[in-house]
Amino acid sequence: MKEQWIAFQTLVRKEIIRILRIWTQTLLPPLVTQALYFIIFGKFIGSQVKAIHGVSYMSFIVPGIVMMAVINSAYGNVVSSFFGAKFQRNIEEMLVAPMKEWVIVAGFICGGIIRGLVVGALVFLMSCFFTHPTVYQISIVMVFMILTAAVFSLAALINGIFARNFDEVAIFQNFILVPLIYLGGVFYSILSLPPTWQNFSKLNPLLYMVNGFRYGFFGFSDVSVPFSTALLIVLTVVLWQVNIWLLKKGIGIKN
Amino acid sequence: MVAIEINNLVKTYKTGTKAVKGVDLTVAQGDFFALLGANGAGKTTIISILIGLVNKTSGTVKIFGHDIDREFDQAKRLMGVVPQEFNFNMFERVGDIVTIQAGFFGIDRTNALKSSEEVLKKVGLWEKRTAMARTLSGGMKRRLMIARALVHKPRMLILDEPTAGVDVQLRFGMWDYLRELNSQGVTVLLTTHYLEEVQQMCRNAAIIKEGEIVRLDSVRNLNKLIKQETYVIAVKKMQPLSGIESYHPVVVDEHTFEVNLNRDEQLNDLLIKLMEHGFDITDVHPKEQRLEKLFLSLL
Numbered sequence: 334m335k336e337q338w339i340a341f342q343t344l345v346r347k348e349i350i351r352i353l354r355i356w357t358q359t360l361l362p363p364l365v366t367q368a369l370y371f372i373i374f375g376k377f378i379g380s381q382v383k384a385i386h387g388v389s390y391m392s393f394i395v396p397g398i399v400m401m402a403v404i405n406s407a408y409g410n411v412v413s414s415f416f417g418a419k420f421q422r423n424i425e426e427m428l429v430a431p432m433k434e435w436v437i438v439a440g441f442i443c444g445g446i447i448r449g450l451v452v453g454a455l456v457f458l459m460s461c462f463f464t465h466p467t468v469y470q471i472s473i474v475m476v477f478m479i480l481t482a483a484v485f486s487l488a489a490l491i492n493g494i495f496a497r498n499f500d501e502v503a504i505f506q507n508f509i510l511v512p513l514i515y516l517g518g519v520f521y522s523i524l525s526l527p528p529t530w531q532n533f534s535k536l537n538p539l540l541y542m543v544n545g546f547r548y549g550f551f552g553f554s555d556v557s558v559p560f561s562t563a564l565l566i567v568l569t570v571v572l573w574q575v576n577i578w579l580l581k582k583g584i585g586i587k588n
Numbered sequence: 589m590v591a592i593e594i595n596n597l598v599k600t601y602k603t604g605t606k607a608v609k610g611v612d613l614t615v616a617q618g619d620f621f622a623l624l625g626a627n628g629a630g631k632t633t634i635i636s637i638l639i640g641l642v643n644k645t646s647g648t649v650k651i652f653g654h655d656i657d658r659e660f661d662q663a664k665r666l667m668g669v670v671p672q673e674f675n676f677n678m679f680e681r682v683g684d685i686v687t688i689q690a691g692f693f694g695i696d697r698t699n700a701l702k703s704s705e706e707v708l709k710k711v712g713l714w715e716k717r718t719a720m721a722r723t724l725s726g727g728m729k730r731r732l733m734i735a736r737a738l739v740h741k742p743r744m745l746i747l748d749e750p751t752a753g754v755d756v757q758l759r760f761g762m763w764d765y766l767r768e769l770n771s772q773g774v775t776v777l778l779t780t781h782y783l784e785e786v787q788q789m790c791r792n793a794a795i796i797k798e799g800e801i802v803r804l805d806s807v808r809n810l811n812k813l814i815k816q817e818t819y820v821i822a823v824k825k826m827q828p829l830s831g832i833e834s835y836h837p838v839v840v841d842e843h844t845f846e847v848n849l850n851r852d853e854q855l856n857d858l859l860i861k862l863m864e865h866g867f868d869i870t871d872v873h874p875k876e877q878r879l880e881k882l883f884l885s886l887l
């Protein structure tokens with residue numbers, strides 16, 4: 334058990350070194366993109382949008398934009414780190430060692446969560462240049478940030494396990510993740526949508542993450558916060574099990 | 589105690605290729621063992637199964653008595669692996685690569701750092717510890733993999749073509765190091781295409797053809813099967829090669845020529861003859877023969 338703990342620490346340390354080594358790819362780009370969102374949506378367009386639940390549009394979009402950065406960073410970190418290890422074959426360093434599957438999963442997931450949290454915190458700090466940030470309940474903010482980062486890290490690991498080339502690394506992020514995020518209520522409250530679209534939006538898991546997170550800032554949400562929390566926990570557990578099963582089977586990494 | 593015990597090992601890849609077709613093999617603890625065979629014979633596949641990179645189709649494998657189906661973790665702790673192809677992250681630092689591998693084996697950081705310093709010094713890469721792996725030469729990269737394989741002090745070292753792309757000087761250094769390890773009790777299993785490597789280091793060998801072991805014998809016995817051996821002779825100054833025509837000499841450059849000796853001919857006789865003819869010999873060594881030659885005489 335001590336041995337597994339050391340292996341886990343080693344993998345997390347390795348992931349942190351990687352994040353810091355290529356910070357121009359891991360930390361900088363989300364800051365630039367999210368700054369553009371603040372400027373374009375918050376300042377230029379937001380000035381013409383009326384307050385939502387008494388919160389200015391600029392403030393309203395802060396949690397969504399932070400969450401977007403958390404999701405993209407966590408996902409991107411795990412999928413590229415794992416696929417990179419497969420591609421350069423240094424994943425074999427883990428396979429020849431007596432490392433349990435859960436240690437490998439936990440190590441990569443921690444890397445994703447750490448990058449998600451760091452980027453999320455930086456984007457939130459950046460939002461202070463555009464608006465007065467408020468936090469209603471910090472514990473909810475943290476729970477949603479960590480669980481969301483965990484869910485997308487786990488999803489990214491599955492993506493990395495199955496990916497056979499760099500296209501398959503990018504494809505999920507571009508064609509599924511980005512639309513889900515945009516339609517997940519980052520820039521609007523779904524209560525302003527026609528009923529059909531409201532119901533349709535409720536099929537999108539991102540809606541629950543963004544709204545739960547937003548609740549932590551302002552104390553209002555389009556959907557039930559306990560339900561959102563439960564959904565995140567269920568997703569984490571299920572995706573965790575899927576990953577363990579895939580690694581045990583050696584899918585994508587062993588012949 | 590046996591280091592490796594393989595019974596009826598079969599591997600069929602998803603593509604349908606039958607890479608290993610019922611191999612039985614036992615390697616004694618402390619042995620220096622060669623796995624020989626032409627390209628595609630199945631050597632890497634067998635090794636990959638031993639170390640957990642490829643799932644076997646059927647059969648059993650025991651490493652120092654640990655069945656890999658039940659006690660793979662115990663088995664893994666006892667093995668160090670130098671794969672055929674570079675498999676480290678080219679963008680990591682040399683020192684980190686070795687230390688991280690130790691960590692994956694559950695060695696705490698203090699000891700991991702100590703052990704990685706030890707092995708990096710041993711393979712002559714300590715000065716390069718902060719260099720990015722990508723910037724190493726081919727031979728250095730191979731030595732890096734040897735250091736990484738040894739960082740957890742395994743009882744058996746498995747090397748898949750360890751000297752491919754390594755210059756002669758370095759190769760001798762590596763041989764010395766492997767011999768030293770073996771004399772300390774580390775079992776060594778290696779694959780190679782160089783006959784000289786087998787003759788200089790290995791005690792026993794198995795020859796694999798198309799996924800089956802066609803011969804398993806001591807290197808001494810296998811040597812007897814080689815009907816002819818080529819030697820490279822270096823001299824201070826070249827002169828007409830008269831009087832030794834029966835050895836079919838071939839001039840390589842102004843300082844070296846090659847001769848062929850049959851099994852029943854003594855190298856010493858030839859050397860005496862050369863000296864009588866006034867040759868100033870500076871070096872004599874067997875030419876590296878592609879092992880395929882040996883297989884041709886065997887199969």
Ligand SMILES: Nc1ncnc2c1ncn2[C@@H]1O[C@H](COP(=O)(O)OP(=O)(O)OP(=O)(O)O)[C@@H](O)[C@H]1O
Pocket residue numbers: 588601602603605606607625626627628629630631632633634672
């Ligand atoms: N991942 C794979 N998928 C399908 N077939 C494979 C795979 N790896 C190896 N093979 C096939 O299995 C056979 C044995 O290959 P292997 O790599 O074990 O040979 P080898 O003896 O190591 O050869 P070499 O001396 O060239 O390294 C070959 O026919 C090869 O094409």
Ligand SMILES: [Mg+2]
Pocket residue numbers: 631632633672748
């Ligand atoms: Mg091979």
